Amino acid sequence: MTYASAVHDGTRTPGLYTYSPRVSSWTVRADKPVTYEIRFCTDVLGPEHTDLATAGGTVGGTRRRIVVIDENVELRYGDRVRKYFKHHDVDATITVIPVDETVKNCDTATQVIRDIDRFGIARRTEPIIAIGGGVLMDVVGMVSSLYRRGTPFIRVPTTLIGLVDAGVGVKTGVNFDGHKNRLGTYHPADLTLLDKSFLATLEHRHVSNGLAEILKMALIKDDRLFTLLEESGSRLLDGKFQDDSGEADEALTRAIHGMLDELQPNLWEAKLERAVDYGHTFSPTVEMRALPALLHGEAVCIDMAMTTLIAEDRDLVTTGERERIFTVMRKLRLPTWDPVLDPDLLTNALRETVRHRDGKQRLPLPRGIGDVVFVNDVTPQEIDLALARQRDLGTSRAEMTGGPDGNGHRTTTPLRSSSKR
């Protein structure tokens, strides 16, 4: 009973905790090790490829999986998903959930939990598989972190924003009472499989949506990526990252690599000055207010446009650089203005973000192109000034010429369910 004697003489026990009899307290210390993999693959649903079928291992486990997909995936790939698992002799239960921000909430999470309960997964050897866009991955990620206090999960992003953003980090979440991602966890997918062939069926607006996060990475830390977007952004958008010129792969790889470079040393956000928060100061409030009119990346771009103007006013960015940035945003067919913007909304947004950043603005601003500084002293006057200029310089989605999805591509399909083109 050595541990018990330690109670009374106050010695340090073998474990990493200390009992101090004078103040009658214990201090417990431990490190939680986390490892996760992000892997590019080709045609992940092709019967000849085993990445997904063997993900999470089957040693000691079973050949059964619950697979959560979103409505878009069901529409376009539902049959292939079912055939894939059948081909690989995996007993897969497919559950379909809705997809957009308006249903990224506790009710949708509860629906997934009920389906998992009904399926009855083992705790550690039957990973939940999520195939879909960023919203799906965020919701399923949160559920998998809560279910039995954490079950493994495997992600297959099917949108560009999923590939470069939601599918790279460890954050999960749902909206709550109109606040974006108010609830969530840090819970990495054990394995994320990146297959850009899914982008072929993505409508252009959603390609632009993902390009906004790629542009963010370029602005905060990668001038070469910015140049690539300047030179090839339109081509990438038109070609939906499907061409083999190498530009698509370079853009994806640079964006993901840059993201991991920022995330890994700060996976749990101990440090609240985060370069990757660029474009995410005003946008959470703007996005939720405009819902469902703006996609996440569109709101982020509007935020980046605003903060580029603040940076220009502070001489952090030259007028020439600001023009280059706005030009790229236009090329990527991203909005740089929205009618919901007004001084009150932005002041509220900043106040909310200050709470989220624990009492300080910690506001990332671009310094030139490819670098960032953090400031804590942006004033309402500065915001008003920038807003007035943004109203002149910016372009809203409605003002963009073109078809009903407002991205310059005439299409006869409805906004959220374009067919393959």
Added chain:
Amino acid sequence: MTYASAVHDGTRTPGLYTYSPRVSSWTVRADKPVTYEIRFCTDVLGPEHTDLATAGGTVGGTRRRIVVIDENVELRYGDRVRKYFKHHDVDATITVIPVDETVKNCDTATQVIRDIDRFGIARRTEPIIAIGGGVLMDVVGMVSSLYRRGTPFIRVPTTLIGLVDAGVGVKTGVNFDGHKNRLGTYHPADLTLLDKSFLATLEHRHVSNGLAEILKMALIKDDRLFTLLEESGSRLLDGKFQDDSGEADEALTRAIHGMLDELQPNLWEAKLERAVDYGHTFSPTVEMRALPALLHGEAVCIDMAMTTLIAEDRDLVTTGERERIFTVMRKLRLPTWDPVLDPDLLTNALRETVRHRDGKQRLPLPRGIGDVVFVNDVTPQEIDLALARQRDLGTSRAEMTGGPDGNGHRTTTPLRSSSKR
């Protein structure tokens, strides 16, 4: 742009992740450091004591707190809580939630989230304070782990089971669709303040409830603690841990120390053979089925009685040891039988626990007194046999002589809201 060049030559980047260009994948590794403190204190709500008022620090923070308490605490200590924070010049918003297992669910969690939203806490410097029983701490703990993906929280357990069990570990949770703690997280309170003076107003049944978890610690690893319960269990129960003989402090300290000794090396349950799971194999299902008739510790005791009989049948425990164990359970006025017990229920319970333990029983059984073994081969026949003997040897709550709370203490107060005695 050193990070960018690493993309192309495959070298290891400075961060703990590796990019491998041949298989086009990244592996991210990181350790999440966790530290938390558990501190004994005296009269935590006394105006002269500052532990609670200064908990979480105020450096750079504000003098405001949201304080979540349960209905029992409101009834007995609501005024003292308000006066305490007022005295220490802390602007405290008190929110009261219901307490028992039947409302340990997502709806109650949502109510707490709404109250926190309304209060508007800063992310890192305004810890949520939870004062109450185990259910309250589990729910508030889960909320604080989810709110903005994690806010600090401070716990003040007011029940014995809170002091020795729920208030010591890092597990949070709510029940879901009749499954105990189906959802939850690992999220330690930054600081837990243990003040046994709260137990003075606890009804005896709830003292017994906590003693069940103390008995568990004794059985799995501390024969000295078992002897202490044998000799002084009745006195501890009658005196509600308030006497100064040293027995109460020794029992509390040993139980907590033993718990931490088991938890610290396995804080996230990487290892599913957990000695502290003793009494928690059949009890989750029994407790939920009997709801609200059995308290958590009562269900745990019924499980320990059953598994002691299985251990006796396997010659792990002698008949004499089994008799001593049952005698202590009786002394602590804990039930060792319940009418809901039947072979089907227990078989279902074991199947459910096997899922939770990832495909194996990993069933802890006592070996003598103060030690434990794990087995994977308990059969339905063994359960039937033990159950038949438990029916004879055990005592249900209803069979216990005494007043309406069935613990031998005549009282005129209703079951869940006894007044101070």
